[in-house]
Amino acid sequence: MGVPFEALLPYGIMVGMFAFSAVSVGKLRQMQNGGKRARRGLDAWDRVMLERDRRLTGFMRGQTDKPEAPKGFELNNPWRVEYRFF
Incomplete structure (x- = not known):
């Protein structure tokens, strides 16, 4: 006996929502970085x-x-100097 397609609709909706949210978050990060891809693995120098x-x-x-x-x-200047060193 086959599975009725109505039983698979909630799974399709959930997969669609996960895909939509993943694309939305990726696009939002790209917009926040000036249109460039997000940076990963930054060290202190970066x-x-x-x-x-x-x-x-x-x-x-x-x-x-x-x-x-x-x-x-x-x-x-981002460096902060202590007041005792003038």
Whole structure:
């Protein structure tokens, strides 16, 4: 005896919803990264460079081809100095 297709409809709907949510989350991550694919396996140096790019361009994955930093970037230092060292 065969399985009626009505019994398989909930499984089809669930698989469709999983596929839709996976595509949606992937597209959202891509939009958050400036249209580029998400980065994986970042080490400390990559994080420093991403922070530098964010300070230069305004978003993490942005890069610029200008040879000089924008005005005010020399004061935009991420390093914090203790007050006792002047």
